[in-house]
Amino acid sequence: MARAPFIGRLYWREYLALYASLILVFLEGFIRIITLGLPQPIIRFCYNRSRNAFNILSSSQGRQARSKHSSFVTSVANAADFVDLCSLFGYYAEEHVVQTGDGYLLGLHRLGWKKGEEGLRVNTGRGSLRKPVVYLHHGLMMNSEVWVCLTEKERSLPFMLVEKGYDVWLGNNRGNKYSKKSTRSSPTSNAFWDFSMDQFAFHDIPDSIDYILATTAQPSLSYVGFSQGTAQAFATLSIHPNLNDKIDVFIALAPAMSPAGIHNGFVDALTKASPDVLFLAFGRRSILSSATMWQAILYPPIFVRLIDMSLAFLFNWGSKNISAHQKLAAYPHLYSFTSTKSIVHWFQIIRNKCFQMYDDDVQAPLSLGASERYYKVAKFPTRNIKTPIVLLYGGSDSLVDINIMLRELPKHTVANEIPHFEHLDFLWAEHVETLVHPQVFEALEAYAGRDHLKQQYFTYGTINDGAPGRMSLGMSEDDFSSPMTAEISDSDPCANGFAAHNPTASIDPVHHTSPAKLPGRREPVTPTPLSSSSTATPDPVPGKVPKEKAKQSVLNPMMRKRQRRSGSTSSSRSTDSLAKVGEGGILLGAGKATLGSVNSPSMADVDQKGSSNRRKK
Helix, strand or coil: CCCCCCHHHCCHHHHHHHHHHHHHHHHHHHHHHHHHCCCHHHHHHHHHHHHHHHHHHCCHHHHHHHHHCHHHHHHHHHCCCHHHHHHHCCCCCEEEEEECCCCEEEEEEEECCCCCCCCCCECCCCCCECCCEEEEECCCCCCHHHHCCCCCHHHCHHHHHHHCCCEEEECCCCCCCCCCCECCCCCCCCCCCCCCHHHHHHHHHHHHHHHHHHHHCCCCEEEEEECHHHHHHHHHHHHCHHHHHCEEEEEEECCCCCCCCCCCHHHHHHHCCCHHHHHHHHCCCECCCCHHHHHHHCCHHHHHHHHHHHHHHHHCCCCCCCCHHHHHHHHHHCCCCCEHHHHHHHHHHHHHCCCECCCCCCCCCCCCCCHHHCCCCCECCHHHCCCCEEEEEECCCCCCCHHHHHHCCCCCCEEEEECCCCCCHHHHCCCHHHHCHHHHHHHHHHHCCCCCCCCCCCEEEEECCCCCCCEECCCCHHHHHCCCCCCCCCCCCCCCHHHHCCCCCCCCHHHHCCHHHCCCCCCCCCCCCCCCCCCCCCCCCCCCCCHHHCCCEEEECCCCCCCCCCCCCHHHHHHHHHHHHHHCCEEECCCCEEECCCCCCCHHHHHHHHHHHHHHC
8 A cells, every 4th residue: 555645754653763863863962062162171070070970880890900901991092093093002104195086185094014114115116015905994984093993903903914914004084084174175064075975986985096006006905894894895896897907805894785774763763764854953064073072071981881872772782792991992983074964875775775876866755756767866786896805794783684785796705704793893802803804814815916807716615505696704724724525516606616606707618527537636535534644633713613513615716827917926925825725636516516635736737738638629
C-alpha cells in the first residue's frame, strides 16, 4: 500500500524520534553559545569540579591503574599536533601542503626515516634511499593524528611500516585540523563547507596521491584506509581509471561503503529526514563543533566515559578491546572538523542503501509523479576497480555488512574477518599488532610494487564459506612452508584459480591443466605427520586464531610475467618471494588446487617447458 506524501515519509514513532533528536541538538547548541562567553577561570573551575567528583566516585583500583600510566598517557593526550606525537616516540615527521584542483590546501604528513636515518635523503632522486611508498587515510571526522596517538610504538601501524623500510605518508580531508584553508573561500563562509564525499573522491585523494608520487619519484604507492578513508578510496578508484595504475594495492581497515543504519532509533530517524531538516538542525558549516567545548570543561576520564556512552548509543559498540589508558590518550585526538553536508551524504547512502554520489536534487515530498523513473542518482561504479583490494573487517562492527559490500566490489576482492573486533579496534585495540598488522604487512609484500594491470598477481588466504569473491587473508610466512592439502569444490570462488576472481585476465594455459600433466612435476603427495627431521610447525602467534580452528589455507601463484618495474625497489623483493613460493610446490587444476610438499623446478622452468610443449603440438 502506498504511503501518503510528506506525512507518510516517516512512521509516527520515527517522527517522535526526530523531534526528540532535534530538541537535543538545539539544547546542545544553546549550551555551546553559553560556554563561548565563559571566561577561562570558569572553564577551569568546571574542569576541576568534574575531576574531584570523578575521583570521589571512582574506585581505588581505577585510580591506581590511571596513575600507573598517567605520565606518558598525559603526554600523548596533550600533544599539540602530529609532529609532537611522532617526536614522543623518537620519529622525525615532515609536513607538506598540496593544493587541490578546486583550491583547497590539504595537509600531508610524512614518516620516511627510521631512528638514526634523519639525515639521509629518501626517494629524492639519485643517491637517495629508495623505499616503497605507503599512503594512510583516516576516517570520518578525524585527522592523521589517529594513526599515531597510541601508548605503545608497536601498536602504531605507521611506525611499524617505517621500521620495515616504507616511506609512509598520511593524508587529511579538507576542513579538518590540517586542511582548514582554501584559496577561494574562508572557513567562516558557507561556501568553504559546501563539500561532501564527492569532493574527497574527485579532488582530495587523487591530488594528494599525485603530489606524493611526484615528490618521491615513484610510479605507484600502496593505499591503507580506515573507515571513511576506505569509502573515499572505493569512490575515487571507481571514477578515475588512471588512478588504478598508481595504487598497486588497496587495504581497507573497517571498510565502509553502505552501512545498514544507525543502531539508535532516534538518530536513525534523522537519516530518513530531508536534508533541509538536517541543515536546519546542524547548520551548513562544520558539524558537532561543540565537541571541543566538552573536551575543555570535562575531566578526561569523564570525557572518555561520555564518548563510550555515545558510541554505544549510536552504534552499539562496547569498546572493550581498547584499554582505559589508551582511550585517555587517543580520545582527545578522535574528533576533527568536517562539513554537515558530508554527514548528510552518508545519511543519503544509508537511506537509499546505495553507495551513491551526493543527491543535490532531492525530490519534493509532495511530488505525485514516479520521479524514480526519470531521475536516478549516480552510483560510484565500484565494480570497475582494477586495483587489488584486501578487506579487513570486524565481526562485531555494526557499520559493516560484508555480504552487501562484496556484491558491489570486483571479484578479485579478498576479505578477512577479525571475529570480535569493532570499528575503532583497528586503530587502538590491545592486540591490533598481532591480529591486524601482520595481515597488512603480508598484503604489502604480496602486491606492493607490482604493475597489476599488466601482470598477474597473488590471491592468497583461507577459503571461507564459498560466497562470491570472499576469501580470507591470513597466511604467515610459516604457512608457506607448511605442507597441507586443500580440496576446493567447483562452487568455491577459488575453484578455477585466478579466473574465479578475474575472468578477464590472461592466464598461461599450463596453469589450467591437471596437476598430473604439469611438466616436470610429480604427483602430489598427501602430507603426513612431520618427523623429527622435518621442519617443525611453528607455534601459533599469540592472539591469532588457532590453526585447528581455521580453514585449510591455499596459495595461488598467478605471476606469469615477473618483470622488474623501473624505479621500484620492492619489485625484486616480491619476485624473490614468488620464486620461493614456486619452489614450495603449488599445483593448480581446473577444479582443484593442491598445496603439497613436492619437488619441483622453478616457475620460470615450468613456463619454459610449457611453451616448448605447445610449440611441439
